[in-house]
Amino acid sequence: MGCAGFGVAEKEIAMLKRVHFNKTWLPFMLVAPQIAITLIFFIWPATQAVYQSFLIEDAFGLSTEFVWFENFQYLFTDEIYLNSFGRTIFFSAAVAFISMSSALVLAGFADRVIRGATTYRTLLIWPYAIAPVLAGALWVFMFNPTLGILPYFLDFFGYDWNHYLNGGQAMLLVILAAAWKQIAYNFLFYLAAMQSIPRSIIEAGAIDGARPIRRFWTLVFPLISPTTFFLLVINAVYAFFETFGIVHAVTQGGPANATTILVYKVYNDGFVGLDLGGSAAQSVILMIMVIFMTIIQFRFLERKVQY
Amino acid sequence: MATISLKDLVKNYGKVEVLHHVEGEFQDGEFIVIVGPSGCGKSTLLRMVAGLETVTSGEIYIGDKMVNQLEPADRDIAMVFQNYALYPHMSVRENMAYGLKLRKFSKDDIERRVNEAATILEIQDYLDRKPRQLSGGQRQRVAMGRAIVRDPQVFLFDEPLSNLDAKLRVQMRLEIKKLQRKLGVTSIYVTHDQVEAMTLGDRLMVLNAGYVEQFGTPIDLYEKPASVFVAGFIGSPSMNFLPAKLTNSHIELENGHKIPTSSAQQGDAIFGVRPEHMVVDDNGPIEVKTELCEQLGANTLVHGRLNKCETSVVASIQGHWDYEPGSILRFNVTPENHHLFDSKTEKRLES
Numbered sequence: 001m002g003c004a005g006f007g008v009a010e011k012e013i014a015m016l017k018r019v020h021f022n023k024t025w026l027p028f029m030l031v032a033p034q035i036a037i038t039l040i041f042f043i044w045p046a047t048q049a050v051y052q053s054f055l056i057e058d059a060f061g062l063s064t065e066f067v068w069f070e071n072f073q074y075l076f077t078d079e080i081y082l083n084s085f086g087r088t089i090f091f092s093a094a095v096a097f098i099s100m101s102s103a104l105v106l107a108g109f110a111d112r113v114i115r116g117a118t119t120y121r122t123l124l125i126w127p128y129a130i131a132p133v134l135a136g137a138l139w140v141f142m143f144n145p146t147l148g149i150l151p152y153f154l155d156f157f158g159y160d161w162n163h164y165l166n167g168g169q170a171m172l173l174v175i176l177a178a179a180w181k182q183i184a185y186n187f188l189f190y191l192a193a194m195q196s197i198p199r200s201i202i203e204a205g206a207i208d209g210a211r212p213i214r215r216f217w218t219l220v221f222p223l224i225s226p227t228t229f230f231l232l233v234i235n236a237v238y239a240f241f242e243t244f245g246i247v248h249a250v251t252q253g254g255p256a257n258a259t260t261i262l263v264y265k266v267y268n269d270g271f272v273g274l275d276l277g278g279s280a281a282q283s284v285i286l287m288i289m290v291i292f293m294t295i296i297q298f299r300f301l302e303r304k305v306q307y
Numbered sequence: 308m309a310t311i312s313l314k315d316l317v318k319n320y321g322k323v324e325v326l327h328h329v330e331g332e333f334q335d336g337e338f339i340v341i342v343g344p345s346g347c348g349k350s351t352l353l354r355m356v357a358g359l360e361t362v363t364s365g366e367i368y369i370g371d372k373m374v375n376q377l378e379p380a381d382r383d384i385a386m387v388f389q390n391y392a393l394y395p396h397m398s399v400r401e402n403m404a405y406g407l408k409l410r411k412f413s414k415d416d417i418e419r420r421v422n423e424a425a426t427i428l429e430i431q432d433y434l435d436r437k438p439r440q441l442s443g444g445q446r447q448r449v450a451m452g453r454a455i456v457r458d459p460q461v462f463l464f465d466e467p468l469s470n471l472d473a474k475l476r477v478q479m480r481l482e483i484k485k486l487q488r489k490l491g492v493t494s495i496y497v498t499h500d501q502v503e504a505m506t507l508g509d510r511l512m513v514l515n516a517g518y519v520e521q522f523g524t525p526i527d528l529y530e531k532p533a534s535v536f537v538a539g540f541i542g543s544p545s546m547n548f549l550p551a552k553l554t555n556s557h558i559e560l561e562n563g564h565k566i567p568t569s570s571a572q573q574g575d576a577i578f579g580v581r582p583e584h585m586v587v588d589d590n591g592p593i594e595v596k597t598e599l600c601e602q603l604g605a606n607t608l609v610h611g612r613l614n615k616c617e618t619s620v621v622a623s624i625q626g627h628w629d630y631e632p633g634s635i636l637r638f639n640v641t642p643e644n645h646h647l648f649d650s651k652t653e654k655r656l657e658s
Contacts, residue, residue, distance in 0.1 A: 198390060198392065200388045200389075200390055200392035201392045201393075201394060201395075203357075203359050203379070203386075203388070203392065204386065204388060204392040204393075204394070204453075205394075205405075206358075206359070206378070206379045206380060207357060207358075207359075207379045207380065207384060207385065207386050207406075208380070208405050208406035208409060208453075208457075209380040209406050209409040209410055210380070210405075210409055211378075211380070214409065218405075219394060222396045223395065223396060
């Protein structure tokens with residue numbers, strides 16, 4: 001913007017575009033409710049968590065002591081916590097992979113469906129509207145070792161399903177439930193991304209000699225890679241922080257902590273174990289991770305999409 | 308290299324028939340232009356040849372092979388799209404090599420063919436750029452390059468120049484023509500621009516609302532348009548159509564003036580005259596009340612109405628002229644430039 005005249009013209013345009021309020025308090029009034037909500041439900045609890053993470057409370061809750069980073073130091077030497085950390089990473093990776101790949105396949109088909117496309121899409125979107133706890137309850141019913149339909153069928157193949165005893169099975173069940181719920185969301189984004197690819201590019205591929213599967217991997221998949229990256233971040237955030245309801249309904253972190261992911265451990269240590277300081281420290285760590293992921297998202301995704 | 312034949316080709320979208328029994332025999336190496344206004348079915352026809360649209364009934368042959376059921380990939384064709392349809396995530400080189408790789412050409416062969424095509428189209432310097440780093444004209448060349456590297460039997464062009472500015476369009480038009488001559492590949496080119504059609508095509512197929520109005524050389528279409536539609540579509544400015552009555556070897560215009568004709572036909576007719584065939588003649592039978600003159604440099608377009616009538620008339624006369632609005636001009640037209648059409652069917656009346 002070396003030219004002064006240009007700068008002036010741009011300023012004038014900017015002024016024209018802006019709506020003018022004579023009273024300056026109106027815009028503040030309009031954003032006040034949102035600011036109030038943010039302050040009361042986000043900022044204040046967050047600062048409380050940070051403050052509490054520096055405190056240790058005695059067993060009876062009668063006195064607290066300010067201990068700086070002792071809670072954090074303890075966490076990073078605690079094998080249970082470190083295990084939970086590893087488990088969470090595995091859990092998130094599995095949820096992201098399963099839900100994104102299923103959504104990709106479904107969207108790939110939906111993109112080709114001509115008849116009944118709306119019905120197909122609507123049905124695929126429904127799971128997203130279900131609350132996590134209900135989704136969990138649904139899967140618990142289906143997989144209940146004594147009542148569930150699926151263990152009944154698995155029994156025919158000589159497979160004994162009991163996620164109350166088998167940690168691996170419990171983990172699998174939680175992963176499936178969490179992934180299933182996220183498929184709808186991923187599906188929507190993938191479908192939109194696929195439909196924004198110009199038809200003629202796919203047609204050019206067909207004329208160039210690429211069959212549908214080949215076209216998908218060499219043309220469609222690379223062209224929707226910005227969406228894949230976006231969903232990767234979103235799914236990681238989801239698996240890390242929004243799966244509490246599912247875990248709580250399905251396994252309650254058990255058996256033997258096999259499904260205690262970080263966000264569940266915060267609840268468990270704080271409200272069941274009543275170690276408020278330790279729990280707060282864990283939630284501060286989670287908070288730092290959310291901030292980190294949000295930064296990644298903004299840095300890499302808010303940029304203009306480039307291939 | 309191949310001939311193409313379309314036999315009784317019909318296309319339906321649902322219950323609506325959009326192409327009606329199209330017939331055509333295209334010779335090996337011929338440049339065929341399909342021309343018509345938007346919505347006439349010309350792109351649909353091209354896409355059927357490409358295999359991107361199904362055939363409702365009828366047959367398409369490329370060479371002597373019936374291709375109705377073949378995938379686009381198996382038809383040995385290449386297509387240049389209106390929006391170029393370059394793969395945005397691939398470099399120019401990769402764009403051109405894509406089809407070759409899929410057809411399992413050797414690495415050296417791919418390299419050689421891409422470089423050859425790039426040299427012909429003068430895009431050697433851009434081979435490592437992405438499409439978004441190219442101008443419209445350059446993208447157009449890459450799209451052409453992608454078509455020629457595979458050395459297909461048939462080129463299909465779907466309005467490839469409509470996204471370019473006027474000057475570049477003229478230039479690319481010439482280049483496409485030259486390239487097609489050089490390679491000798493049978494080509495079908497779809498456009499709505501009659502100038503493009505006239506200059507490019509060995510033969511033109513004029514489509515109107517899914518019907519083939521006429522199929523012939525550009526000069527055929529110009530000199531002997533088969534219908535009012537073709538007559539009006541080919542040539543610029545377009546032909547004047549004057550309601551007339553045919554009586555005893557005369558054409559009687561609305562205002563009663565008579566023009567001698569060799570036609571033996573009788574009854575109501577449409578008399579067609581191209582603006583460039585109107586010659587100023589003080590004794591001429593066509594009396595025009597002028598409204599406006601457009602001076603184009605080499606010639607002047609005189610717009611007016613047939614005297615005492617509402618029918619508008621355009622004449623293109625050599626040199627600079629400027630007539631006062633309302634002045635009366637008389638024109639003559641030599642008999643070989645008369646066009647007579649049936650007033651009901653709008654088909655050409657042969658004398």
